[in-house]
Amino acid sequence: xxxxxxxxxxxxxxxxxxxxxxxxxxxxxxxxxxxxxxxxxxxxxxxxxxxxxxxxxxxxxxxxxxxxxxxxxxxxxxxxxxxxxxxxxxxxxxxxxxxxxxxxxxxxxxxxxxxxxxxxxxxxxxxxxxxxxxxxxxxxxxxxxxxxxxxxxxxxxxxxxxxxxxxxxxxxxxxxxxxxxxxxxxxxxxxxxxxxxxxxxxxxxxxxxxxxxxxxxxxxxx
Amino acid sequence: xxxxxxxxxxxxxxxxxxxxxxxxxxxxxxxxxxxxxxxxxxxxxxxxxxxxxxxxxxxxxxxxxxxxxxxxxxxxxxxxxxxxxxxxxxxxxxxxxxxxxxxxxxxxxxxxxxxxxxxxxxxxxxxxxxxxxxxxxxxxxxxxxxxxxxxxxxxxxxxxxxxxxxxxxxxxxxxxxxxxxxxxxxxxxxxxxxxxxxxxxxxxxxxxxxxxxxxxxxxxxx
DNA sequence: CGACGGGTTGATTGTCCTCAAAGCCTGTGG
DNA sequence: CCACAGGCTTTGAGGACAATCAACCCGTCG
Numbered sequence: 001x002x003x004x005x006x007x008x009x010x011x012x013x014x015x016x017x018x019x020x021x022x023x024x025x026x027x028x029x030x031x032x033x034x035x036x037x038x039x040x041x042x043x044x045x046x047x048x049x050x051x052x053x054x055x056x057x058x059x060x061x062x063x064x065x066x067x068x069x070x071x072x073x074x075x076x077x078x079x080x081x082x083x084x085x086x087x088x089x090x091x092x093x094x095x096x097x098x099x100x101x102x103x104x105x106x107x108x109x110x111x112x113x114x115x116x117x118x119x120x121x122x123x124x125x126x127x128x129x130x131x132x133x134x135x136x137x138x139x140x141x142x143x144x145x146x147x148x149x150x151x152x153x154x155x156x157x158x159x160x161x162x163x164x165x166x167x168x169x170x171x172x173x174x175x176x177x178x179x180x181x182x183x184x185x186x187x188x189x190x191x192x193x194x195x196x197x198x199x200x201x202x203x204x205x206x207x208x209x210x211x212x213x214x215x216x217x218x219x220x221x222x
Numbered sequence: 223x224x225x226x227x228x229x230x231x232x233x234x235x236x237x238x239x240x241x242x243x244x245x246x247x248x249x250x251x252x253x254x255x256x257x258x259x260x261x262x263x264x265x266x267x268x269x270x271x272x273x274x275x276x277x278x279x280x281x282x283x284x285x286x287x288x289x290x291x292x293x294x295x296x297x298x299x300x301x302x303x304x305x306x307x308x309x310x311x312x313x314x315x316x317x318x319x320x321x322x323x324x325x326x327x328x329x330x331x332x333x334x335x336x337x338x339x340x341x342x343x344x345x346x347x348x349x350x351x352x353x354x355x356x357x358x359x360x361x362x363x364x365x366x367x368x369x370x371x372x373x374x375x376x377x378x379x380x381x382x383x384x385x386x387x388x389x390x391x392x393x394x395x396x397x398x399x400x401x402x403x404x405x406x407x408x409x410x411x412x413x414x415x416x417x418x419x420x421x422x423x424x425x426x427x428x429x430x431x432x433x434x435x436x437x438x439x440x441x442x443x444x
Numbered sequence: 445c446g447a448c449g450g451g452t453t454g455a456t457t458g459t460c461c462t463c464a465a466a467g468c469c470t471g472t473g474g
Numbered sequence: 475c476c477a478c479a480g481g482c483t484t485t486g487a488g489g490a491c492a493a494t495c496a497a498c499c500c501g502t503c504g
Contacts, residue, residue, distance in 0.1 A: 407461075
């Protein structure tokens with residue numbers, strides 16, 4: 001069932017920003033990945049562009065000794081794997097069981113060639129990625145552990161629901177590798193924020209977090 | 223003499239990648255900035271795109287308490303200040319006395335609208351910025367001080383001359399704010415690399431550095 | 445039940461930061 | 475021509491924050 005191509009759906013597949021895949025004339029298909037499986041590897045040819053239909057994905061780079069930096073998490077609706085050269089610059093893995101829609105990169109480029117709206121849209125997505133990376137450099141280079149974790153929670157809240165109730169799909173180690181910390185430091189920071197009354201833990205696992213005092217978190221985020 | 227617009231030059235102004243400003247039909251002018259002066263500020267409207275003719279520029283973000291993260295150094299030939307939305311996301315300052323060529327952003331966009339080659343070229347530049355930011359996230363999140371400094375020297379060598387003789391335009395504090403370190407840690411790392419025999423200092427100031435053992439530096443860079 | 449993955453917490457270590465002092469070079473002004 | 479101030483860099487001493495090492499808890503699943 002998993003990691004198998006499904007038939008192209010009849011309904012239009014929306015790319016955020018108002019374009020539809022069917023309108024633009026692509027074929028698209030869906031694919032399922034089990035938790036922990038690789039979607040593509042760093043330096044592999046970039047044949048497809050992906051959109052998360054359900055689940056969540058991490059994009060990361062590795063150093064030769066195994067140190068890992070996660071550059072981004074991709075949540076429902078997000079496009080990822082868009083490269084302007086032919087090679088993926090990250091490894092992408094499903095964090096949980098995940099369904100993605102695939103677009104053939106060459107088709108996208110072909111259509112974008114004659115469709116300025118799509119071309120502009122692709123540029124906008126690249127620009128958004130750039131902006132995220134720029135902000136993340138500031139976090140990684142200059143923020144304390146507590147500030148990083150607070151910023152992370154606010155980012156996830158904004159991107160998941162925005163209502164102050166965050167159901168994290170990723171484990172502490174993933175968060176740590178995203179924030180340039182260790183999992184213990186992330187855990188300690190969360191405990192400290194809990195002690196401060198900035199958040200509460202809800203579920204039986206510790207991944208459902210209620211942001212009780214977002215102002216306090218925002219103040220920490222500087 | 224400084225900070226004054228000069229007449230548009232008669233010779234074609236090359237944008238790296240083979241386009242010429244005159245061919246594309248832009249007006250361009252040159253501007254001089256003294257060492258330490260601001261070229262544009264974060265969140266200012268992005269009216270111009272810039273190319274370094276001589277000198278060097280730092281692009282940075284600040285936290286409210288003054289912590290600074292330099293996202294990139296712009297060296298001779300580099301284009302900077304290219305934004306796809308209307309707002310600059312960094313502050314740009316001349317590191318030394320610097321001459322830049324200005325292109326009106328709106329003209330670029332207008333021309334790009336009917337010139338696919340230019341449009342593709344602008345996208346390539348944005349992609350290069352993205353790639354640099356992605357690599358820098360790995361450095362900031364996961365590399366040690368020594369590895370960061372080694373990587374920095376190799377980057378500067380590659381971008382300045384590639385011959386192993388690096389004349390740094392920036393001070394230790396700038397390097398530190400680029401690498402997410404303090405200036406003392408940068409200085410200590412350079413001393414250590416010197417003791418290891420990986421580099422030599424040449425000039426009377428400590429900014430001319432000979433990369434004696436690039437393999438050793440590359441090994442540190444992981 | 446028992447193994448395992450995930451999470452928290454404690455003790456200790458280590459890397460890098462902070463604070464401080466001193467050296468060097470440049471430029472300036474007497 | 476020399477004295478001196480200021481910017482930049484190096485180096486040292488001590489401290490702090492996050493990493494490491496380790497123990498333990500909890501829930502899930504075979």
